[in-house]
Amino acid sequence: MNRRQFIGSSLGASAGVALADEVKNPLLLGYDNFAVRAMGWKAKELIDYAVKLKVDTVFITDLDAFETLDLKALGGIKKYADDKGMKIFLGTWSICPSSVSFKDKWGTADEHLQLGLRAAKALGSSVLRVVLGNSRDRQTEGGIEARIDDTVKVLKRNKSLCQDLGVKVAMENHAGDMHSLEVKSLVEKAGSDFVGVNLDAGNAVWTFETPLENLENLGKYTLTTSLRDSRIWESEKGVTVQWTAMGEGMVDWKTYFKRFAELCPNAPVQIETISGFNKEFAIEDEEMWKKWGKKPASLEAFKKWAVGGRKKAPFKGKSKEETQKYQLGDIERSIAYCKKIGLGKKK
DSSP states (O other), X not given: OOTTOOOOSOOOGGGGSOGGGXXXXXXXXXXXXXXXXXXXXOHHHHHHHHHHHTOSEEEEOOGGGSSOOOHHHHHHHHHHHHHTTOEEEEEEEEOOTTSTTOOGGGSSHHHHHHHHHHHHHHHTOSEEEEEOOOGGGGGSTTHHHHHHHHHHHHHHHTHHHHHHHTOEXXXXXXXXXOOHHHHHHHHHHHOTTTEEEEEOHHHHGGGTOOHHHHHHHHXXXXXXXXXXXXXXEEETTEEEXXXXXXXXXXXXXXXXXXXXXXXXXXXXXXXXXXOSOEEEEOTTOHHHHHHXXXXXXXXXXXXXXXXXXXXXXXXXXXXXXXXXXXXXXXXXXXXXXXXXXXXXXXX
């Protein structure tokens, strides 16, 4: 199989073939707390849930999950996780001062990054996940290239702190902001010795590329992940996407993780289910491309992947309790699926 091709069908009988049969050292498995955002859990509750799921890691991607960012208190959270055999990975949000997503809640972009880096060190996280912004940044003055340059400046100003703390920055391909080749350019401009990638397979489809092509472009830079499955189908204006629980979409995960183990074997597989809603992309409308920018070379393979995809109705929860149940169900089915194909060290 050509690794740059992507299998556009659900896994059948082959899904049950354990990846562990082919990977001697199983990849670490964990979950991203955004998957259970409706629960409103704080750090210790998130750690306890990771223990319940019998995973190796918990990816806490929001500083608000901590009652305080006092370093001594964060050290206590680290000990709590250590005592339960759980590894914490830390993340936060936009560090691009000119992004539409940037908020000054944590100070300037530099102050936000510095706070996150110190918190990561206190929690024992070797990386700090950050984002640039979202797809609307592509329509701002100077386009996404200008936002990339602004982010690179922030990163370079804080390189010495990263090195002193021993914490690397993991830049995510987030909410349609950057295609994988644009993320790659950001990492290389900033310096891949201290900046890498938080790989998001779901967000890849919002930039018109298959998850496997996204992995091929970013795998060697990948430090951590936020993964989920996707279903895609042809629709009136182009294509429609719905993210799904792992194993319930169109991604050939057995092929994906075999390649993942070759490109970034030390990166944890952390699941971030954000399913239940449909998003249509008017890829046949030239007006859309005037807003988005030049059509990526990945578009043709992406369109072929959509051919034959089956439509999926959105989730319509009527209460907070229904939404909580839905999110818990998604992540628990996803973790069970990942274990079934051989991911994770805990059984």
